[in-house]
């Protein structure tokens with residue numbers, strides 16, 4: 679994943695992919711951020727469920 683980190687804003691739901699972990703949401707400025715990076719790395723996250 680080229681070292682990108684995936685961070686979701688708990689307030690507005692924006693997901694950002696950035697090289698460095700942000701301290702605040704780019705859209706609303708909230709600092710209530712959840713790091714999704716580990717979840718994206720889970721192979722089953724992208725698995726198709728038919």
Ligand SMILES: [Zn+2]
Nearest residue numbers: 687690703706
């Ligand atoms: Zn936000």
